Amino acid sequence: MSYVFVNDSSQTNVPLLQACIDGDFNYSKRLLESGFDPNIRDSRGRTGLHLAAARGNVDICQLLHKFGADLLATDYQGNTALHLCGHVDTIQFLVSNGLKIDICNHQGATPLVLAKRRGVNKDVIRLLESLEEQEVKGFNRGAHSKLETMQTAESERYSQNRKEILGEIIMYPYICLY
Template sequence: MSYVFINDSSQTSVPLLQACIDGDLSFARRLLETGCDPNIRDHRGRTGLHLAAARGNVDICRFLHKFGADLLATDYQGNTALHLCGHVDTIQFLVSNGLKIDICNHNGSTPLVLAKRRGVNKDAIRLLEGLEEQEVKGFNRGAHSKLEAMQIAESESAMESHSLLNPNLQNSEGVLFSFRSTWQEFVEDLGFWRVLLLLVVIALLSLGIAYYVIFQRTINILSFILFVY
């Protein structure tokens, strides 16, 4: 079988595992505080986290995690605790602490596949479906980002090769970059509005000088014409 029914483990000789099955938080806490191994397994390789998650005992799951339970532990069929989950709060706890929603057991089944086979409640199914959809979208975005990064790297490499083949272009780009950096530092030091005011004053002075030069030249031309005639 590709999944495990938990009802076949209603009794066990391991006290911590029995506490996880029964949902006995106080007993589980007492055992863990006295040094009980949080990753102890039953005859199928299931840890306390597997059994507590399967029964929806999320408080015990939290306590096991606090005492060092391995969230990535798998049983002998490759099932994580998430594969045995059927309760919304337990699924949310496991996923929020790093368990991957798309992880497969030895038969290639994901937690969602096993949840549907077991016929768990619809809220848990919808949650698993939503988490799988988010995982797929995140993977697609990551792949797209990697492709963009590769394209940018190729473009930069091509530009670098082009610059090496055209040293004049490389020098002009260096001068342009230096000018841009100097201008940015100048604006930051003086302040944007002061720079703007300075540019306006320079523009007005330039217009005044141009007007004066044109006016003087016009007067000289008219004077010459009058003198000739």
């Protein structure tokens, strides 16, 4: 089993987040059933899903998901739960429920990059590498590519800017531009 260190110096008084940190499934379930928000955050923007995933508590991750936790939630550094995760079963759960393996945080790091930096166990690294490879193969088979989306957006932005500039020239033909 691999453990990921999550600095909890900003201990929370929020019972649900503490239950996620402690891995207390039954208490987490009671809190969620009584109406606690599954997307509540700590002072660093981490949700219960972030905290449970970092500790490999896949059962709590599944419970939070069942109660509507946002799997795409990011903390203040842009990390999803997958960025903080260092456990094979939790990674498989998050990816199978729609989290993209190649998502980058605010520093441009993917979950694989962060896992390598943290030195998590080799099984986790192999799984993340395999998932990234599958993502690349899907991209090469003609899956909708991020690059195409970016190129289209850039082309549209260029076209719009060009129209605005031409419109200005037509409206004000006597303005000296030098």
